[in-house]
Amino acid sequence: CELPGVREGLGSSPGVPRAPRADLTRAVFQTPGLGRKRARASLSDISSLEDIEGMSVRQLKEILACNFVNYSGCCEKWELVEKVSRLYRENEENHKTQGERMQLNEDDDSLCRICMDAVIDCVLLECGHMVTCTKCGKRMSECPICRQYVVRAVHVFKS
Template identity: 40%
Template sequence: MPNTCSACPKKFTFPETGSGICQSCNEFYCSECSSIGPDRTILCNRCRVLESNEANWDSVMGLNIRDLKWFMRRRNIPSVGLIEKEQFVDAVLNSLGISTRSSNAGDYVFPDSTKRNVKLEDLMSEESIENLSVRQIKDLLVYNFVDFTHCVEKAELIARAKQLWRNYKQQQPPIFETHEAVEVEDCQNAGTSSERCPSDKCPGDLNDECGICMEAPINCVFLECGHLFSCVDCGRKLTECPLCRQSIVRIVRTFRV
């Protein structure tokens, strides 16, 4: 007889009051992870919830992710692409034939879904980002080379995505033609104020923040499209413009005056 509970790391000496083998999954549990029903049968806490005819969103949500993954392994339920606990709960409830809270809202995407990734041009407003799943937001940030390694909460990912979307909208439509953008570099070398470039050619009204790292200032222009969107360090890592998807031939450093 094993002396380790299947649901927790607790070790004990058998027999222990209330401990035993679950009649549903046939695994051994301690008294804290199992209970005896009115018919004197022993059921573990997770089987008592998941095998119950009254299982619902709230009861399954009360289990931890470890228990949900255990149940999905037993039922051979695919878990590829699932990140948030709500997604695991939805997958479990769907396998039990129980309607989920998110099924009506349509915000759950199964792993085998063929829906394409969301792009910036697909978003109608900044608020529409809040309706995306965590996976869609991360794909959007990765596609636009935005670092989110230090983002833990979904709200932090949404904030990064909203900043990216604002930068994208501020760059539409293109402000400079290619030959005008190159002339910005000459502004720094002007000897007097009268020799400086006209105000309509200087990016004084642009957002200073790089649309990729969101830390350094915008200081380069993409050729041949002429968009200003990132700093030089981030621009060197790009193969195509995040705004128009045109291939980047080279980048030119710009200077603010």
């Protein structure tokens, strides 16, 4: 059932002329600035905490979104600034401690991959992988590297 005049006037008020659809489309696509690619703001763009204060709300939200930080409850700019500032400080701290961790990794090469306490001193037989201490090796039913069944864990002596 169709009412007369409904189809022609769909979505328009009486006495208000409707713009043709092609004109609306052209107006949207020819808006200046929309065609250009805009560089996204990132955490690496920030050189100090003072830079964060001068950023727009859009840039702050982009940084938070790119770093998987939820900002859904933030209504004010200062809340976003606070979150980005915290993210920036934590990121700087991570970069400082990364050098220390790299030095620790050299020592970790000889630690048991299961308990991370004892030195690797065991070879798992049939596969021959050396990834555990004797204590953990004896408890293994399969190799943590290749998942092959462990027949025996043999203590080895390194010289």
